Amino acid sequence: MVITLKTRELAKQIIRTLKAHGFEAYFVGGMVRDQVLGLKSEDIDLTTSALPEDVMKIFKRVKETGKKYGSVTVLMEDKPFEVTTFRTEGRYTNNRHPEEISFGTSLEEDLKRRDFTMNQLVMTEDEEIMDHHGGLEDIEKRLIRTIGEASKRFEEDALRILRALRFVGKLGFSLEEHTAQAMRKHRYLLKELAIERVMQELSKIVTSDYRTKAFMYMLDLDIAPVLYGLEEGIKNVAHLEEDLYPIEFFILAHILGDVEDVFRFSNKERAIIERVIELHEVTKEDDFNRFIVYVNKLDMCLLVNKINRILGYKDQEESIREMHERLPIHDVCDLAFKGQDILWKTNLKKHSLIGVIIDELKYKVIMEELPNEYKALEEYALKRVEETLEEMDDNNE
């Protein structure tokens, strides 16, 4: 969701309505931080003393998105706003899940459970910012610092280790020293996290503006070795200037190191990763040719070439584009003489033979050994049919 003035106005209406019912309500989280930094944010989080049940009674359109955790989504003119009740968290299990959550506590208590000082700023509907834990000063110093004792906060929830790195990537901030050392100390807790959450945060880091800084922290704090074989990938990509999609990072990591088979990719992503790795092997030392470009299509070849280039092999982008542009056919349907024509012109019944001959025609046309013209292809195809039938007769005798 893009936050326009209109969207903010709708959020302010939610705050005013909650206040009119006697509750406290504020903007909180990333949006307030981003506003202080003059950055655009993606979503608006609101925090309130009202219980989820209260919010559901007050607003007409509410979805129970995370009611157990005190969050509901209020829809205003079809836009979603996450409204979360002030809460404190009891002891944590699995370094991620609080065992108990109590609602309806104070704003002060709610802010203490948040991760970093920059993420606990709150803002009133009149855009007055309140800062209970030195967040503005840390933003000024461009520092990421946990609220409370760092070691304890990462032990409670190890996802915060990756969140800290994600904010380094997004903002280019540094890690405050205690925060950094506690991240190092508790790095093995990352193993307890659901792999989907790890991938989600890693993907955001890979595409972030300050990826280099985040990756350097991962290496310096010995976090990279805990990440399921991604270390070599992280090392090699750390100083790369080029933008990367998450899948490109995972492909590089697979080529460079022994990545454990723990990451969850969709079938489509898995197929792309495997294909790129195969083609990389074929093209890293040798040239792409027209047939490779035809079979794999332009985007796949450019992706393989990008991987090759990043790994220090020859950049063949220009010739790939040129070959693609000059391809006489892009699909078997573009052949001037088709399987159907072979059927008509001969009394062949064997479809597998037709397939073989069409493959030959395709190859010859693509490699410009034959022009894509009916007469020329017909002549070649009929000659091949005849030859093959003779061979078969010979074998039968």
Ligand code: ATP
């Ligand atoms: P983004 O700009 O990526 O949305 P954000 O800071 O808003 O960043 P969210 O994941 O949207 O991050 O979370 C909203 C707020 O909830 C955070 O700013 C923080 O105050 C709190 N929060 C989120 N995850 C955690 C966590 N794991 N531990 C403690 N507080 C958290």
Ligand code: MG
């Ligand atoms: Mg947010």
